[in-house]
Amino acid sequence: MDRFTQIETFVAVHAKGSFTAAAALEGVAPAVIGRRMDALEARLGVRLMHRTTRKLTLTPEGQAFLEDCQRILAEMAGAESQVSAGGAQARGHLRVTAPAGFGRRHVAPLIPLFLAEHTQLSISLNLADRVIDLVNEGYDCAVRVGDLPDSSLVSQRLADNRRLVVATPDYLRRAGTPQHPRELLQHACLMLSSEASQTRGWAFRIDGQTHFHRQGGRLDCSDGQVLHDWCLRGLGLAWRSTWEVAADLQAGRLVSVLDAFAAPPNGIFAVTPERHLQPLRVRLWIDHLRTHYARTEYWMRTGGAL
Amino acid sequence: MDRFTQIETFVAVHAKGSFTAAAALEGVAPAVIGRRMDALEARLGVRLMHRTTRKLTLTPEGQAFLEDCQRILAEMAGAESQVSAGGAQARGHLRVTAPAGFGRRHVAPLIPLFLAEHTQLSISLNLADRVIDLVNEGYDCAVRVGDLPDSSLVSQRLADNRRLVVATPDYLRRAGTPQHPRELLQHACLMLSSEASQTRGWAFRIDGQTHFHRQGGRLDCSDGQVLHDWCLRGLGLAWRSTWEVAADLQAGRLVSVLDAFAAPPNGIFAVTPERHLQPLRVRLWIDHLRTHYARTEYWMRTGGAL
């Protein structure tokens, strides 16, 4: 028999003053209350209350045990509500990691509002491009862009992310605007270089087929931020994520080209160790990100494509 | 599902570091541990530990909840052991009531030893001849002599009690020793008088029949102690309980007569509100009384009859 139910019943019986009333309170048959009390007293080996049909009288043991029970029930309720996701208020400490570039631009700015909305919460934001072991390093949530998340972890799509070929209007005036990916061979393409040479190049969708453009120009770099800067200086075309260039497109500093051949969008994901039973703070945080990413259309409107 | 078992399991899993080890500890199948953890996490709506086949990692919620659980388990165990009859040491407060005369002579003297044997115990002894409502006045135990105890209460026989006709040797020398109850008509019988006149007289067993002698002499009183004193002064015969006159018989101050016609012994009882589930202190107290009443043969040896 459930020991907690037993002491709950005991406390309820004392509070209501009769088995019948306690039964009504707990929504069970009166007989059940009597049996629970029998079981509790039998287990303890001591009588807790003298029972007549008219009056229930606590024994000295019952008196002492009642006080303990009341305290324990209160502590149990407190412990569970502290931890339970049912609480409306998020508490504790949220640990988030994100890629450095994206995090600086699109995670860090969203944190002050979230912190203000949840005053019982503290946050650690880790910005790093290395792959983080969420579980072992104690992170609640990672933001990942583009590539497929780790196995055994769970990802939720926060927003679409599109890769675009961009350049300054000035560059396009000088070099011309390419109308087809094959024309890129005649342009200054600012390629991302990698020691691991895992970069597959710029992806395009041509007649239902995915093609990759790998032909670089006179400049390449292993750092996307640098490519971005070079592109802004009119040094050539770059293949960048919308989240990186949205502001520049909005301001007219950059223009996107070859939108008709853009590859299917990949995503921006929230990655967590578990799909279910997430702490409230994590669910609220992911909601926060999703809401703002959906609302801040500044990075989505890249020609109306998406 | 038993909430108490759930948190016990949770604590055990953390302590042993794996479900399998916790299962062995609790003597159940490993699958059971997993299901209990599932149920606990589902009920709380939050994950308490990240589980792989090799390592269990507490989540922040799990960490916090674990500490609460450990404290609650300790308090639960404490509360139950405090109250449970399983504890070897009697504690708390024992409330006893007894008839005034009997209590002064045969209850109060036994209390100092009992108190010394149970140092965690305190005792209240109420001596009164009125009938006490054990439950409502908060008594653990009453000692009753002779008559049948109240209904709905439970009595345990502590010792036999015999009523005897006694007198001083001097009186018998003067008035003669009666050989049959009918000869009492010629003696100075010190009768107990009562306003309620519920006294049935002196009971004798004659040829298998119970007879009552009601013929008084020149003296009667409503107080047994007074009759006793008069008897000791040689004023006549008295019909007294062995517990009252045992010391006098032992010392030769009184002699019993008509032992062959003595009525069947009635008893000395311990009366409690309940038969089962008695507090440890009550069981020990009753044992104490029974043991000493059986051992202190001074009041039993009243001619070898009993």
Added chain:
DNA sequence: TGTAATTACGGGATACGTAAAGATG
């Protein structure tokens, strides 16, 4: 590849509800 967690499944203990009986003031 071996160990541990999980899932599937069948059986059995047990707690429940209903209704009648007993107790109490």
Added chain:
DNA sequence: CATCTTTACGTATCCCGTAATTACA
């Protein structure tokens, strides 16, 4: 005599153990 507790009894639940499966290092 009304009300509350207790008992009797049939039923449904759910919890467990076994064994096969999956996941992880």
